[in-house]
Each structure stands twice: as C-alpha cells, then as structure tokens.
Amino acid sequence: MPGPLTIAIDAMGGDHGPQTVVPGCALARDRRPETRFVLFGDEALIRPQLDQYPKLAAVCEVEHTDVAIRMDDKPSQALRKGRWRSSMWLALDAVRSGRAALAVSAGNTGALMAMSKFCLRTLAGVERPAIAAIWPTMRGESVVLDVGATIGSDANQLVDFAVMGEAMARAVFGIDRPTVGLLNIGVEEVKGLEMIKEAGRILRNSQLPMHYAGFVEGNDIGKGTVDVVVTEGFTGNIALKTAEGTAKQMAEYLRSAMNRSVLSRIGYLFAKSAFDTLRAKMDPRKVNGGVFLGLNGIVIKSHGGADAEGFASAVTLGRDIAANDLIAKITDDLEHYRRDQDLNVRIAGDIAS
C-alpha cells in the first residue's frame, strides 16, 4: 500500500474514552511511524489529551461529534441513537468510504458488531461475521474464532470461519501454511454435533491449499496444537473467558504463595527478573484486540477496560493486518473455495446423472 496508512479511531469507546485512547494512539504511532489517524468524538475532551502528544497531533485529524455509544447500550439502542452520527459509526464510515484502512473501537462489542454489519456489510457470500482473538499458547500464538459474534453456526459457516481465520494467521503471523483445527470434544460417537463433523468432511475433501489438521480439544488451544482454532461463537466465548479466568486464578495463587513467608519473599527478590518475564508473558494487554472478520473492511475491537498499552496493541495489530491486505486475502480464498465447492457439486451432479 503506497503512503502512510490511515486509521479511524472511535475516541469515545471504552471505560475511559479519550483519556486512554489518545495515549494509546501515541504509543502505536511510536511503534508504527508510517501511520495517520482520524479521531472521532468530543473535541473538548480529545484536544487536551492530544496537546500532550505533539508527534501524534502532527499526524492526526479530529472530527467532532456529540454522540457517543455507552458501554451498556444494547445493539438496537446503539443503532437507533448512533447511526450516521456517533463516534463509533463515523469511524466505521471512514473505512466504508475508503478514507481509512481500518477502524478501532473500545466500545461495546454488541453495538460495534451491529453497526459494523450495517455500515460495512458482510463480504459477498459470507452470512455471518466472526470475531477472531489472538490467543497466547505454549508455542507462540494462535487465532481462535468465533469468540462471540454470533451464536450457533452451521457447517458452511464454520468452513467460512476456517478460511477467514487461516487468511488472518497468514497475515498476522507471516506463516505460509497455518494449520487449522475444529474445536470438538473427546467423546466418540458424539451426537448433535453433525455440523462440526460435516465441516470436517468439507475441509478434508476441499481442494483448498489449507492445512486442515482435524479436530482439537479445549486443552489443545493453550498447547498451540494448531495455528487456527475454529468454533461457533457461544463455545468460543465461553472458552476465551474461562481461559482468562484460569490465568487470573493462577496469577493469584502465585502472588499469595510468594507472600507466604519471609523466605519466599526473599526468593521473590532474587527471582524478580524471572517474574517480570513471566508477568510480561501473562500480560493480557499484549494480546488485546478482537478482529472482526467477514466484513468489507477491517474493524478491531479493543477491550473496554484496556489501558493505553492495551489500546496500542489493538491499534498495531489492526495496522499490521491492514498492511498485509487481509481483506484481499480473504476474498481470494473464499472465491477459490466457492469455485471449488461448485466444481464438486457439478462433478457430483455429473456422476449422478
């Protein structure tokens, strides 16, 4: 992509609005200097923040709007009051019009997804968008999707998720042939999961260059058994939040174990740099950012409670994805896959006739 890339920012999203969004953008600019920003929101709140970051201010426009979506607005409320004029909508609309390469918001997930679908529309042939998370594993990082965009998916939607997640893994991790697994449970002769088995059959028989590795179980996510874990949104959301809860629990066990005695506190001081490394590895801010896939444009959802560091991670993640032409990759792969499916259907028809 020639010239600097422009990022549209919903400055009013998240628990702290411009107070964390602006410093977050400043950090992101330091890390990816070839970037421009458009901040949408209440100028009276944004400007004082921006004055503290002259380097950011130099590459940043501000577009004022009074309307902001609240963290507890329901998607339908958000659409009613925020369409055409909220900071969230305007950021998305900048992507739709081509003014920005991506939009980042720390606003509420349901509202952002509803507005994204309305403003950007889904890619041709994609029924449902997905939210992809980058999940730290024992082998590095994996893409896990869907972590909560929609509830329930049929086999074809799971296959779409696999195609989109694989393209994202190539764009984000820079690997040629990521491995893809379908999340399932370890019981033989399972019932009621026909759609997962059917998605497995489609992926196995497909002529896509995708490296489909079969079913994986819950514990395979943390192991990093595959680069892309595909699941339906309800299960994916439960898995993501359960892992977050467990990580917090382990950190709490560790903290209280280290405070138990004078000796353990002395030990802690000796081992401090090791603990700092550990904390960095467990730092959820470093992998902040859900990626909305399946839309005509890139939208990144930052965690509502994230600090400036977390928001910066979301922005740089989105920037790298946009710089890698993710939408073009996904569109190509989906077209390739549909042609392949049509061919299979035609061959099956020829054989039948």
Next chain:
Amino acid sequence: MPGPLTIAIDAMGGDHGPQTVVPGCALARDRRPETRFVLFGDEALIRPQLDQYPKLAAVCEVEHTDVAIRMDDKPSQALRKGRWRSSMWLALDAVRSGRAALAVSAGNTGALMAMSKFCLRTLAGVERPAIAAIWPTMRGESVVLDVGATIGSDANQLVDFAVMGEAMARAVFGIDRPTVGLLNIGVEEVKGLEMIKEAGRILRNSQLPMHYAGFVEGNDIGKGTVDVVVTEGFTGNIALKTAEGTAKQMAEYLRSAMNRSVLSRIGYLFAKSAFDTLRAKMDPRKVNGGVFLGLNGIVIKSHGGADAEGFASAVTLGRDIAANDLIAKITDDLEHYRRDQDLNVRIAGDIAS
C-alpha cells in the same frame, strides 16, 4: 449408614490398571478407615499388588474376570463385549444389587457412561445423566456440570442439572444453600440460547429453596462466583479442558521463568516451600474425579492417566458423597421440584379457565 461402606472398584480401568488402582485404594483406605472394597478384574494382576498392602487386603475382596474394557473401545463396542462380565460392568452391577454403595472406574468415559445408564438406569423423571466436576476456584471449589455426558440440553434438562448439582454441592462442601448459576455469554440480546433463558425463568420462579444467582460467564468459574455452574455437556467439556490447558500453560511459563538465570534459580530455592504450596494448589490429582449424576447409584470416573494419589482422591470423593446420602437428596429435590412445577401448571390452568 450403619457399618462400613463398601466401594466397588473396576481394577482394570485407566492407563495402568491394578498397578495404580490398588495403591490408590490403599491410600484411600488410610484416609477413610471405615471402608470395605471389592475389586473386579484379573486376579493374577491384582493379587501381587494387593500383597504389598496388607491393611487394604484385610478389607478387600477380589472377584476375577478376564474381560476388561480398553481405553479406546467405543461405547457400543464396550457394551457388546463387556456387558454382564467385564470388570467395569461388574463394579456397576455391585451398586445395582446393593452390595456396594458406589463404583469407581478410571476406564474410558464414554463406555462407563453407556454401561452406567444400561446397568443402573436414570432416576425417575431424569432424561439424561450429567458428569459433574469439582473445579478449584479462587474462593475454594465449585461443582460444574455437565462436563461431557451428553451434547445439547433443553431448558428442563438444565433445570435437572441445577437441582442435582445443588444437592451435590450440599453433600460435598457441607454448605446449606449453595448458589447456582447458568453459564452464558455476556452479549445482550443473544439469540439461539432460548433454552438457557428459559431455564433461568424456571429457576427464578420456582418455589425450590435453591439460591439461584442468575447467569455467569466463563471467567466466573475460576473466580468462584457461584458454588454450582450449570451448562450443557459440549460447552462444559470445552470449558473444563480449556481451563486445564491454561493451567498447564501457566505452570510451564513459571517453570521456564524460574530456570532462566542463576539468580532466579537461587530465588527458587529460597521460595521452594511457597512453590510447593502453589504446586499443591494447582495439582489436578487433588480434584480428580467426575461424578455421574442422575443415575440410581453413585459412579465416579477417575482420570485415565491419574496416578495412585489421583485415584485415591476419586475414591474418597465418592465415599464422602455416598456417606452423605447424595442419591436420596437428589431424589427428594427432584420430587419437590416436580410437585412445584405441577402446582404451577395447575395454577396457570386455573387462571386461564
């Protein structure tokens, strides 16, 4: 219950059979002296083990059978080859006949569940059994069910799980009014989860003395927000395995951080007792044992890869549950609940007419 309680043991289950099962029973006998055992399996393999534990041998009968279910037998295969005569079946049949108060097996879950349903039958009015896990949390322990007995549940089955899980929490944790939550995702206006919402409505309006606390999310499990977390088997299994995977991942991060430098290794030595405490807290063997609920008898599934310590945990858990009359508690509660539902239906009928 007068006199010592008898436990039926499938001595051939698990990755190592009698080699871990017998030492596990010996540990359990030390912890709960008022216990008798019947071991089912290959006597030629069991006897040499038993000779090393004379105190166990003194309270233990052995019943020989040649037939053992393999860890990779499918449920249908297991039923075909193992009904009436496998060590797994005979242990269950000892519960059915009243000879034993519970059965413990480390054999494969699918086979054990299929045989349990066939041999013990479900409780009157219970369509589907559930597997309950005891989940370590930041506040202690919680009961989570179903973690994989069956896939997909309607609202009434979720309510049954809530009733059974609550009775189990009372029996195992010795608390009067455990709190109960339904596992859900944090999106407003969710679709396709009508059965969870409907189960919530039933529990909220019920005259049961149950303390229903509403919906909980994945991260609430590890927090210990409620004493009983109710979910359908597919999601519960994914959550359980994802948490296991995350705990392993954190332990691995810690291990590699502590080995990073000479200083951190010295620190580790100073803090060793703290780390031992931590390891004990994170020790999956200590909470080993899935409890099959909804059957005419208590069946405990120990992890196939568990060592003697893990198997002993499963045995003592089951023993404590049996000593607390869990089946009677569940039967009472379910009856209470059904009367209550009938009354509601009649009242609704009166109002309508």
